[in-house]
Each structure stands twice: as structure tokens, then as C-alpha cells.
Amino acid sequence: MSHWVIAPLLLPLFTGLVLLLGARLGGRTGLRVQRAIALAATAALLPLTILLLVRADGGGYQVYALGNWAAPFGIVLVLDRLSALLLVLTAALALPALLYALRGSDTAGRHFHALFQFQLLGLNGAFLTGDLFNLFVFFEVLLIASYALLLHGQGPARSRTGLHYVVLNLIGSSLFLFAVGTLYGLTGTLNMAELAVRVAHAAAAEAPLLHAAALLLLVVFALKAALLPLYFWLPRAYAAACTPVAALFAIMTKVGVYAILRIYTLIFGAQAGLLADVALPWLWPLGLATLVLGAIGALAATELRGLIAYLLVVSVGTLLAAIALGGPALLGAALYYLLHTTLVTGGLFLLAGNIRRQRGAHGDQLLAVAPPLRQPALLGVLFFSAAMAVAGMPPLSGFVGKLALLAAATPGAGLSGAQTAWFWGAVLGSGLLGLIALSRAGSRLFWRTGDAPAVAGRADRLRVTAAVLLLGTSPLLSLFAAPVTAYTQAAARQLADPSGYITAVLGHDGRSAYALAARETRP
Amino acid sequence: MELLFAITIGLLTACGTYLLLRAHTFPVVLGLTLLSYAVNLFLFAMGRLTTGRPPVIGQADTYTDPLPQALVLTAIVIGFAMTAFVVILALRARGELGSDHVDGRGGVPRSVERSRGEDRP
DSSP states (O other): OOGGGGHHHHHHHHHHHHHHHHTTTOHHHHHHHHHHHHHHHHHHHHHHHHHHHHHHHTSSOEEEEGGGOOTTTSOEEEEOHHHHHHHHHHHHHHHHHHHHHTTTGGGSSTTHHHHHHHHHHHHHHHHHBOBHHHHHHHHHHHHHHHHHHHHTTOOHHHHHHHHHHHHHHHHHHHHHHHHHHHHHHHHSOOBHHHHHHHHHTOOTTTHHHHHHHHHHHHHHHHHHHTOGGGOTHHHHHHHHSOHHHHHHGGGHHHHHHHHHHHHHHHTSSTTOGGGTTSSHHHHHHHHHHHHHHHHHHHHHOSBHHHHHHHHHHHHHHHHHHHHHHOOHHHHHHHHHHHHHHHHHHHHHHHHHHHHHHTSGGGTTBSSSOOOOOSOHHHHHHHHHHHHHHHHTOTTSHHHHHHHHHHHHSSGGGTOOHHHHHHHHHHHHHHHHHHHHHHHHHHHHHHTSOOSSOOOSOOOOHHHHHHHHHHHTHHHHHHHTHHHHHHHHHHHHHHHHOTHHHHHHHHSSOSOSHHHHHHHHTOO | OHHHHHHHHHHHHHHHHHHHTSSBHHHHHHHHHHHHHHHHHHHHHTTOOOOSOOSSTTSSSSOOOSHHHHHHHHHHHHHHHHHHHHHHHHHHHHHHHSSOBTTOTTOOOSOOOOOTTOOOO
16 A cells, blocks of 8 residues: 555645644744745645656555554545546646745635635545545535635625635535435445445335435535526636736636546446436536536627636536536547646636736726736737637637547437537537627737737746746647546546446445345444 | 434424524524534534444554544634634624624614725825
């Protein structure tokens, strides 16, 4: 049992604790010490997670039993290709967001850096855990940190959206506990691998209750992922958050997508007997509708940050519609698209911060006529390339991602003609709407300016660098599309066959008599 | 006992849901509290309702399931902390938006100060 698996949890946990103490130092020295520690820890997370990715790519599952209590009695962390991929993605997004925050955003409140680390702890934990209740706990860790980060810097707009966000997520947590309680009451376990075995062997009398629990979980994850009836909180919350926090939150919706992907392939997947694929009939129409409504929202947005938040909603709709269609090839393409969209959206949020600083009192209002930007060429080129990447124009990663998605969603790949038509129509149509929205925003920001001289100073180097780092991943993803796609396809194949996961965690594939015998002996 | 327990949970959930749908922060906080009580009782009941049995194997003929009790403890701790947080947040929103409506409707903002750490020149 290798101890590296738990390192992405321990590093932010201890860094966060040290930073809580460091905040007591106060003054300029205190701030400098905090920044150095936070930067070192976040930068160290990247090579660490890449190391785990290389290990996961070796093929096997890495199972870490906490306290050496064997599954299903103890809590396990499970590292596979999918979780390793998301760990790397989190670290790659967090570092530029933190770099941006070092230029002053972190001084608006006392514990920014500690909260940032706890947020990373919650994210990494949610991606690694193999226990359903533990997933709830890590969701709470990341939510509590995100409540405070969303409110960081205060102000009326943040208080209002923060209240909505907190109350909605608290209701979500209650529903999560109801679902977890029901599953435990019926199956007597919370270990995901053991749950998969028990659900697959569920008696017909228990199936309706299990079905209810599965759909209750879907509601919770859909709230996190911002699926159709539950996305209305997202655009306002993300538009009100301070820039580095909004960039980091680009991964938050992907936690919901990850949870849906994990739970509905492993526990309620194709092999789950009476409960096979319970979520798919809901995911498919809701995903498509999210995609379309997100694109319309992007077209109607009057603020740059609101526009980016709606583009995030579009990406979630695309991902969930692709997940609902299923099939390893489509799933692999969806994972590549997930990488692209998270990094580029994060980069767009950082770029919007840079643009806002040069537009005087008008901020990122798209309808206002602001003084011209100080550096229109630099910011304009960055905005143009980011817009190309998001809209899916060649040669950037959005093009590769969407092309792979569309190529995998054909009647030849086992889909019906209607499904193909809807998916192609929605993805291409929303791409066009996104392109129109972005080009309109770009022309307003860079060309429709007043005659007055530029009011703002030059952009800060570090802030621009942070945005460039994130946006620069798009050509890199496009350049190294072959190895990245090979990896995501392997991850998708691993997901599609959960017996490997179950064997790795439990030591047997659940088909033996042991699993059924153990079930009878419950009091 | 089961029937009484189920009715209690159902009543708490119904009241909690009703209060959550009120548009003012105080009823919403109360609704969240009632809902979390309902969740805690529900989790507890998932170990099956038994009386007079130890949660330890080998002490008596039968035992009661200790795991839901541990889950409830975790849920209580998290729920309690979150209630405290949401109360403070509601007070702050009341102060900043000048109204206890969840959308800040009908209020005159008392504070016009902008968010700090903003990207402004």
C-alpha cells in the first residue's frame, strides 16, 4: 500500500492549518510568509498529482485503506485514471488562480490562503474517496471553504448571492444525508464498491426505495453541477465572486459531474440489475436543455463575468448530455472536453479581471461605453484566442474536444438517429450562440469605447501571466491531443468496467457467495 | 414506535420544507434547522429502532448498529456549525441589504461600500 495516495489530502490540510496560525502574525511580514507558504504548497501539488497520474496510468487501481482498516469496514481512498486526471486538473487550475490572488485579492479578508487550501483539500478528497459518507464529508469541507471564499471581500452583491448559495447547498446536504441514510438502511454499507455489489443483487421489493435514493443523489449532484432546474444560482454567484475565486470555482461544477460519473457508472451503472442506468433517462433531456438555455443566457448576459458563467453552464450541459449517451468512446471525448473547458473558463475569469481593471468605473458591464483600454492589443489578443478556444474554432482545444464529441456521437457508435440529431444540433447550435455572444462582447469591450484617454495604468505582469498560463493550456491540449485523448479513453474504458474497481477494493468481484451470505447475517 | 417515529420525521420535514419556501431569512433558517433534525432522526432510524441493546458485539445476544449513531454525530456537528454560519450570514445580509427578504427586496441598502479586493483601477 503506497502512502502517496493520501498526500494530496495531507498537503493542503497541514498547509491550511499552518496558514491559520500564520494569519496571527499580521502585518506585512505575516502576509509575505503566508503567501510564500501557500504558493509553495500549491505549486508542490502539481508535480505530486502528476506523479499520481503516472502511477494510475500504470493501469491498476491504487487503494489506500485509512488507518489500515480493510474495506468494507474502514474508509478507503481509491485512485484510478479518472480521479488522478481530476486531481491534476485541480492543481493546474489552482496555481494560476493563486498567482492572481497574490496581487492584492488576498488582503481583502484575513484567511484567504487558509480557506484556499481547505477548498483544495475538499476537492481532492471528493475525487479520491471510495466511501459514500466520506464523499458527503468532503463535499461539506469544500462547501464550507467555498462559502467563505465566495463572501471574501464582502459587499451587498456577495451577501445576497452568498445567502442563496449557502441555503441551497445546505438543503442539498440534507437531501444527500436522506439518500445516504436510505442506501445504508437497505444495503448495510456505505463503501461504494460494496454498495455496487449489494445494489446489483437487490431484491425486487427493495428496488423502488433504492431507485428513490439514487434519484435523490442525482438531485444533490445536479445542484453541484448546475443542471437545468438547479443552475439559477450559478451565474450570479460566479459573477459576484472575486476574480481568483471565480476562476477556482470553475472546477466546482465538475465535482458534481465527477460524482454523477462515478456513482452512476459504479453503483447504478449498466450491471446494476434492477437498478441499471436509473439516472440516464433524466440526464439526457436535462443535459440538452441546460446546454440550450445556457447558450441563450450567454447571449443575454450584460456582464462579461455573467457571460463566462453561462458558458460554464453550457459546458456542464454538454458533458452531462454526453455522459447520458454513454459508451466509452463518447465518455473519453467528454473527459477531454472537461479538461479543456475547466482550464479555459478559469483563464477567461482571470482575463475578465484584467479587463475590468482597465475599464474604470464601468467594470465589465457590456452595455456601458467605457474609456478605451490601456493595453487593447495584449488583452484583445488574449480575449480573441480564449473566445476561439471556447467556441470550438480550430486550431485550439475547443475544436479538438467538440470534434471528438461529435465524432463519437454517431449512429455507427450505437446511438439512435434522433439522439445523434439532437446532440449534434444542440452542441453546434450552442457553439454558434456562444460565438455570437463572445464576438459581441469583444467588439463592445475593445472597439466601442469613448473618446476620453485611457484612465487605468498598465496591467500587472503577474495578473496577466496567471491568465496566460491558464489560456496557454488550450494550445498545449491541442498540440498533445493524441496522448491526452489516449489517456482519457483509457480512463473511460476503466470507468465502463466497474468490476476492476470492485475487485481492487473488496478483493473479490462480488459475484461470489460471500457477498450474498454476508447480507443475510445483518441484524 | 416505528409509526410514531415516522410521523415525527414526516412532520419535521413538512414543516421544514414549508418554512424554507418562505422568502425571509428567519423562517428559512428555522426551516433548515427543522430539516436537519429530520435528517438526524432519519439517519438514526436507519440502524433500525431497537431498545435496551448495546452497540457492541458480544455483550448481549443481539446488538444495535453503531454506525448510524456515528453518522448522526458527524451530521449534528456539521449541521450545528452551518446553522451558526447561516445565522451570521443572514444578519449580515439584513445589515447590508436593509431587508430580511432573501433577495434583499424592498430594502434600502444601508451600506454602499463596494466589495473589497475588487478588480478596479
